[in-house]
Amino acid sequence: MPFVVYLLGLAVFAQGTSEFMLAGLVPGIARELGVSIPAAGLLTSAFAAGMVVGAPLMAxxxxxxSRRSALLSFLVAFLIAHVVGAVTTDYAVLLATRVVAALANAGFLAVAMATAIALAPPHxxxxxxxxxxxxxxxxCVAGVPGGALLGELWGWRSAFWAVALALVPAIVAVLRSVPGGAPGGTVRGEARALRHPRLLVLLLLGALVNGATFSTFTYLAPLLTGVTGIAQVWLPGLLALFGLGSFAGVTISGRLADTRPKVLLAAGGVALAAGWALFGLVAGVPVAAVTLVLVQGTLSFAVGSTLISQVLYAAATAPTLSGGFATAALNVGAVLGPWLGGLAIGAGLGFRSPLWVSAALVTLALAVAAAARPYHRAEPARARPVSEA
Incomplete structure (x- = not known):
């Protein structure tokens, strides 16, 4: 795999850190800028909304x-947004920088996916x-806890500066290693490939699976402290354990998604739904709960990553727009899951209820996949173009 693909992964790491790190920075931001905690929390919502809307538009x-120009533009815009965010004393300006950063992140992910698969070996x-x-x-494993630590030591602004600094190697790599040249395609040409029914099914499945992941992950802290009875001091380690599981999941997907996607999606999907339901039953048992944090993190990202790769196979002639819509679908899930989990908690069903929401969403995904089976055949490594499928 070309080294530049790994450096694009570094940029995704920096952007992912930016997306999630506010969870540990909200109190400091609210205190320094003189706004309420809910207002500071809107900074996260603004980023998520920008990702949903921005992914297809930026694509x-x-x-x-050219892909090099697009990647550079999005990276520089993301960097500038964080520099402005790090120095501003105005809440409205900070909110605007989060929207700009989300739009840049969405565009970068779409083009980075197209670039990575173009530079990678065939299949x-x-x-x-x-x-x-x-x-x-x-x-999730290192960036978010690291951002929280920087916030504790030197204030929340230092985390914004760290994200900007982490982007510099990726900008240099894009300048040196990504080919320039003509634009990557046309809107009309790529849009034709997006009409394939199988692609729409895959995007829906990605939203449902990611919704299940974030329904539980968002409320994992109160679940583990309030239901499992784990002390607050252990929460950072358990959140990192979920992150380690997610890293294991994308690693498994990287090894199997090109050769055995059907097996991975079918077996992984069933195991994922069963795992969320089991978690709901044994959440009060510490050893079982901790084990399932790791297992469900692994299964969630193994299945989710494989679905994304299948989107790219299903729309092989529309790599940029398919990457944009895949990004949007994942972020729809990231908004939908916490909302549904919050509704369940607000209805008085307790902190176990997001687990049952997660189980229901994955079960729904399995039902959709079964109903749409003629269009949802996970293709092997030697995937044919959509027009031939």
């Missing part, structure tokens, strides 16, 4: 540029995708 915009879309997504999982 369309990027088709007018290695799954492996290239897993390398990019490993940046997100490493952000």
């Amino acid at each position: 369309v915009l990027s088709l007018r540029w 290695a879309k799954g492996r290239a995708t897993s390398i990019l997504l490993s940046g997100v999982t490493i952000a």
Whole structure:
């Protein structure tokens, strides 16, 4: 695999850290800027909304540029947004930088996916995708706790500066290693490939599986302290354990998604649904709960990463727009899951209820896959173009 693909993964790591790190920085931001905790929390919502809306829009915009120009533009915009965010004293300006950063992140992911699969060896879309997504999982393991630590030591602004600094090697790598040249394609040409029913099914499945992941992950802390009875001091380690599982999941996907996707999606999907339900039953048992944090993190990202790689196979003639819509689908899930989990908790069903929401979402995904079976055949490594499928 070309080294530049790993450096693109580094940029995804920096951007993933930025997306998730606010969870540990909200109190400091609220205190220094003189806003409420819920207002500071809107910074996370603004980023998620920007990702959902921005992914397809930025993918369309990027088709007018060469991939190198698009990647550089998005990286520089993301870096500038964090520099401005690090120095501003105005909440409205900080909120605007989060929206700009989300749009840049969405565009970068779409083009990075297209670039990675173009630079990768033939029939290695799954492996290239897993390398990019490993940046997100490493952000969960190291980036988010690291951002929280920087916030404790030197204030929340230092975390913004660290993200900007981490982007510099990726910018240099894009300048040196990504080919320039003509724009990557046309909107009309790529849009034709997006009409394939199988692609729409895969995008829906990705949203449902990611929704299940974030339904539980968002409320993992109160679940483990309030139901499992684990002391607060152990929470960072358990969140990192989920991150380690997610890294293992994308690694497994990278090895199997190009050769045995059907087996991985079928077996992994059933195991994932069963695991969420089992977690709901044994959440009060510490050893079982800790074990399932690792197992479910692994299964969630193994299945989710494989679905993304299958989106890229299903729309082989539309690599940029398919990457944009895959990014949007994942972020729809990241918004939908916490909302549904929060509704269940608000209805008085307790902190176990997001686990049952997760089980229901994956079960729904399995039902959709079964109903749409003629269009949802996971293709092998030697995937044919959509027009031939």
